[in-house]
Amino acid sequence: MRPATLLRTAVWLSVIAFLWRPSAFAAVFAPFTHDGAPAIYDQGDLADLALAHLGLVLFATALSAVIAVLLAVVVTRGPGRAFLPMSRSLVSIGQTFPPVAVLAVAVPLVGFGSLPALIALVAYGLLPVFENALTGLAELPASVLEAADGVGMDAWQRLWSIELPLAGPLIVEGLRQTLVISVGTATLGSTVAAKGLGEVIIAGLLSDNTAFVLQGGLLTGLMAILLHDAIGRIGAYVLPRQG
């Protein structure tokens, strides 16, 4: 087994083992507690929280990816080109806005729960995919596009069978960045009562229990690393070879 495969398998196994039987790891986290506080998060099921966290992140990323790619497609052709500068600045603003501020604005509008967190994550995840999709679509070789027109592809065939596959690697790279950012940002969702690993961290901070903070932080970090790795591998499998 190659070292990378070995490491990947080890990380996956330890995460699954920890989520399946957290109590078995009590001895590992005990040194980080004091005054007889519990070493393992006990106010909810860690596996449940991790799944909810993952679900929120995946859903938000899928939404921002669809919106961002659609936007990039629209502003790279026909009359949509006029909106290119405007959409660029809009999406940049989305990212300069702190996610906490998006949450603060969203809560009065849609109430507490997963929805405001979803809104913040979607807005926050747009930029990497949009920028990369834009670069990918705008910088395709002119000869390839001319050939696509020359052989008689209509606009839809050209987009679907030539432009998107060729821009694919860049789009996937943007998706990867968005996923990693979202896994971290989603912990803030717990401040507005969205279910997720942020709960564990916040509980640890409130009760001065470093073991909780570590568990929430480690799970979040490992989730980001594993997703980053998985997207790269799925991408390599799905995307066309280009020689």
Add this chain to the structure above:
Amino acid sequence: MIEIDGLTKRYGGTTVVDAVDLRVPTGSITAIVGTSGSGKSTLLRMINRLVEPSAGTVRIDGRLTTEEPAHALRRRIGYVIQGNGLFPHRTVAENIATVPRMLGWSDVRIAARIEQLLLLFGLDPQIHAQRLPAELSGGQQQRVGVARALAAGPSVLLMDEPFGALDPIIRAKAQTDLRAIQQQLKTTIVIVTHDMDEAFLLADRIAVLDNGRLLQYDKPTRLLTAPASAQVSALTGTADRALRLLSLDTVMVAMAPGHADGLQLSASMSLRDALSALIWAGVRAATVCGADGEVVGQVTLEAILARGAAHQ
């Protein structure tokens, strides 16, 4: 037959192509030549409507090109560009299958066509069909580009500087191959080039374009012996026109009965190359051999020189 009437393209106030009339006979090769900015590419691209004309009409086999949607028209017309424009994420076979697939051919028919074209272009279906364009040499990519353009058996093939990116040796081979394939398939070809040698080598007729206007459309010989204007002679070059004229004829036309000692030349060789061979060997006559190596006559220096001066 391609019939072009009053074809014009204006961008804002500038006229890029100015009321061009052109008849390209079925099964012939026409080269459009001119300096850069003469409008030759725009003229070519108006034939398959990659550029929509401002005025004028194009008919292919009697049918107006505006009668059907542009993308449907382009599926009936082969198109080859400089740098081949192959789809980098598709294999050689998939690239060639592009138009047949859009036209709804069956898989069996497409597979047979791919194999037939690869063989025609000197590529091995076993080795090359599943390769990506990046895994081929420049010359092979160029051949696949032409194969893709011919895949659905178009009656018309448009080529825009198709050999421009090739090195001289591969280019010469690609040009002779194209000529041979054209004679086999009888495709009507319009080729844009700024390379006069290429135009004279390939074309049955040459259209000279300058500032969007058609200066002359004639047989290569006529372009040299009866140029329509000083601009035409300037473009075809006057210093080597006698040699260029010789390059248009084969040894066959200057041949006489008899045989000479020493040097042997092929009957299909151009007179220009024959002259060069005679000068190099330091002899005044050579034996002419047919395709099977049999002696068919002789050619003398005097006979060749007479051909070069014959048109004055």
